[in-house]
Amino acid sequence: MRIVWLIFFSVIGVVFSRQLTSNFYHEESCRGGYCVLESECTHHVNNHDKNLCPGQKDRGAVCCKDFPPEKVNCYQTHNACFPKSQCPDSLNLGRKGCTGHKTCCVLV
CATH class of the missing domain: 2.20.20.10 (Anthopleurin-A)
Structure with missing residues (x-):
């Protein structure tokens, strides 16, 4: 039973921390999306969108279109x-x- 609780709290921790991983500001060039880590985007990010957060690109920011607003x-x-x-x-x-x-x- 301990293992089940440990797994449960580990999964909950990952879910909540996943929402808070990136802390990027919005860039004007990323219209219709948010600057987030590519791993946080729920779909494939094309090469064009990978360059729409130029001020934060060096920290891994990409423009993710249709990103759920409740997660920003x-x-x-x-x-x-x-x-x-x-x-x-x-x-x-x-x-x-x-x-x-x-x-x-x-x-x-």
Whole structure:
């Protein structure tokens, strides 16, 4: 039974960490997509799209079209990470890749 729980929590950890692996900002040239690691894209990335995140390409960023919006991080949604105490509940989007005790807060 211990092994089953260990496998379960390992899988859960991979699923949640997979959403937070890349922390790239959106680049104008990547219209209709998000700059993410190629391994995070659910489909094949063609050579043209591999060059649409030039400012972050050296860190492995590619433009992934049709990337699920619920998986993008706080910076990709043009918001910012703040301590929970500084973000009203109505503007709080959850962690979305923020570290520590910070939360993703809508910038208005």
